[in-house]
Amino acid sequence: MVNQRIAVIVNPTAGKRRHHSVQRFVDYLEKANCEVLVKKTRFQGHATELARELADSGEYTHIVAAGGDGTIAEVAEGIVGSGVILCVLPIGTANVFAHELSIAFNEIQNAADIIKGHWVRLWPACLFNDGKRSLSIQMIGIGIDAHIVHHISSRLKRMIGKTAYLFQTIRSLWQYPFYEMLVSIEGRATEKATAVIISKGAFYAGNYRLLPWSKQKEKAFSVLLFQSPSKMSYLYAVAAFFMGKIADCKHIKIVKAEKVKIEANTRIPIQSDGDARGCTPATIEISTKALKVAIPA
Numbered sequence: 001m002v003n004q005r006i007a008v009i010v011n012p013t014a015g016k017r018r019h020h021s022v023q024r025f026v027d028y029l030e031k032a033n034c035e036v037l038v039k040k041t042r043f044q045g046h047a048t049e050l051a052r053e054l055a056d057s058g059e060y061t062h063i064v065a066a067g068g069d070g071t072i073a074e075v076a077e078g079i080v081g082s083g084v085i086l087c088v089l090p091i092g093t094a095n096v097f098a099h100e101l102s103i104a105f106n107e108i109q110n111a112a113d114i115i116k117g118h119w120v121r122l123w124p125a126c127l128f129n130d131g132k133r134s135l136s137i138q139m140i141g142i143g144i145d146a147h148i149v150h151h152i153s154s155r156l157k158r159m160i161g162k163t164a165y166l167f168q169t170i171r172s173l174w175q176y177p178f179y180e181m182l183v184s185i186e187g188r189a190t191e192k193a194t195a196v197i198i199s200k201g202a203f204y205a206g207n208y209r210l211l212p213w214s215k216q217k218e219k220a221f222s223v224l225l226f227q228s229p230s231k232m233s234y235l236y237a238v239a240a241f242f243m244g245k246i247a248d249c250k251h252i253k254i255v256k257a258e259k260v261k262i263e264a265n266t267r268i269p270i271q272s273d274g275d276a277r278g279c280t281p282a283t284i285e286i287s288t289k290a291l292k293v294a295i296p297a
């Protein structure tokens, strides 16, 4: 008898392209009597199309996003509100969402956890900008971190992984003027900032804790505002982040919110889950539809 019907959507360009991980994951599920369908993405956004078709078919209980945070966000977009369980096979570069939910990086353990059947209901964030709506499962950055994502070489990222971000950070610090933004929080308070991070969870840039009190299971997101135009102060904040002391920084303000609006006199770059997502002005709010996400027991 078939245990579960599971579709796996693989981004063949994610991370270091660990095809053997996907194969071992699929083999384990099949040995456990699951019926598994594997689909590879062919272009950016394809994972959303595939996930939507598979969810609409009503034939699959689980859809696995095999890739990094960008692939997970695309699959989430296709199945949000459908009742299909989103699973994660972390084979991307930073894999922040997998760290956040303590998903096993060992594919056999991961497959075994999926079969056990535990899941959690999460409320992703919705980004509205450039006339489009997109879903974000982990975090959105506006300002310098988005400039880094917009300009990082994907070839270098595939070759040296996360170290590529270090090189681009140095370049972006040199090139990017810290433009001022106006951040309206819940339509009430308005704050000034030169960089903003909106995060559903605690982790950032892999498995570093940026906002330890931020919990994926809560509806609201955390809004981190960096409020100085000084690049030296920004470097100090980055050092504090790596030492786990970001909240002690003088130019940092952190608030909880379910809706923010960001405007500026110029178009400021935005990244969502590590992928470039256009520019400001933007509104970010909690999705009205939830996601069911597989987690370890």
Ligand SMILES: Nc1ncnc2c1ncn2[C@@H]1O[C@H](COP(=O)(O)OP(=O)(O)OP(=O)(O)O)[C@@H](O)[C@H]1O
Pocket (backbone or CB within 6 Å): 011, 012, 013, 014, 015, 016, 041, 042, 043, 044, 045, 046, 067, 068, 069, 070, 071, 072, 074, 091, 092, 093, 094, 095, 096, 273, 274, 275
């Ligand atoms: N076949 C494809 N060709 C080119 N790009 C693709 C293809 N399939 C997916 N993509 C795009 O690849 C981008 C990066 O994917 P993803 O974020 O999953 O990997 P990553 O950047 O290595 O990992 P992370 O976000 O965890 O650092 C996404 O924007 C996605 O749309």
